[in-house]
Amino acid sequence: MHKTGFAKNTMRYLQQDSGGFPIRVSAVMPNEYKPTYVAKVEACAEEFSLQVKTQYAEIPEPGFVLTMSEDGLGLSDTNDPKMLPLQVDFTSSALAYRKEKGGGRNEAIAKAVGIKGKDSLHVVDATAGLGTDSFILAAVGCNVTMLERTNVVCALLQDGLQRLAENPEYNELSERLHLLCGNAGHILKTWSDGNNGAEQVQLGVPDVVYLDPMFPHKKKSAAVKKPMKMFQTLLGFDDDADDLLTPALDLAKQRVVVKRPNYADFLAGKPPSMQIKGKKHRFDVYICHK
Incomplete structure (x- = not known):
């Protein structure tokens, strides 16, 4: 996947139905990949019983979030933005x-x-x-x-x-x-x-x-x-x-x-x-x- 011509961050927010774990899914993707990205977000929400949130204000504490990028899905802590996301990378x-x-x-x-x-x-x-x-x-x-x-x-x-x-x-x-x-x-x-x-x-x-x-x-x-x-x-x-x-x-x-x-x-x-x-x-x- 090329890393040139990136569009502005597209944001979606996901939260478990049971509450307690806020998930922000964000991506920096080329324009032509935007439909694919949105489809992945919606599929993730449906498969894992997550709700799509469109406003960051709707996401409660704590600061753990899932971030989706061209590198895949990662777990991050908004209280420590310098820390790299935790990913499952079997090819590391x-x-x-x-x-x-x-x-x-x-x-x-x-x-x-x-x-x-x-x-x-x-x-x-x-x-x-x-x-x-x-x-x-x-x-x-x-x-x-x-x-x-x-x-x-x-x-x-x-x-x-x-x-x-x-x-x-x-x-x-x-x-x-x-x-x-x-x-x-x-x-x-x-x-x-x-x-x-x-x-x-x-x-x-x-x-x-x-x-x-x-x-x-x-x-x-x-x-x-x-x-x-x-x-x-x-x-x-x-x-x-x-x-x-x-x-x-x-x-x-x-x-x-x-x-x-x-x-x-x-x-x-x-x-x-x-x-x-x-x-x-x-x-x-x-x-x-x-």
Whole structure:
């Protein structure tokens, strides 16, 4: 996309029906792309149950906004305008390096989910967040279904997946990533009960369910970078994470993997079958006996 001949910023404001999270969608686009931009805004509003707002005065506090530009969708903080938007960018240099040099199937996360030989596992990442772990699992050959309950994060993930699919270098990898938006606990339970939607039926029962709930940092730990701090402030911590373990165990054919900080207690107080430990995190592995 050319970056010359830009028109004046076109603004649209989106807000969740449930309230509480204001979203500003703005773009600097060439004139000929304006209809496409408006269509993307309207599609985003419809798909993620957002309302279009035409006046900035209608947007309440806090200052978190989604900004749409030629670079895609990003999460920003109006109180810190110098901070770059937080985006889901699966083609970033950091992820590209990890994909090529990160150890592949020898990575701890790959060992934790149980990848062996040329087998391709179906992994449900029930706490997708910004999708980094899902991407790594897809890069080592897994078919990954991402679950995310927050509309704003779902919008970021979908935008990242769309841009990934448009990059010819990632065609094969992008086909191994799927996104379902909704409450993970409900999706896992209905999936295991057989009350599947069309997408679950098509995807099939997963071999592995992966959980990486948001967990408070230690007070003495290194400072969290601003974009991630903004993300954590927006979402809070997963106080209901314990409730995910039982439906995950009921659903998975082979194992459930829980990523935890080394200082954290077991999820739901349940000791795992085994552990794979790293410097800061560990993977608690629960083998399913079915």
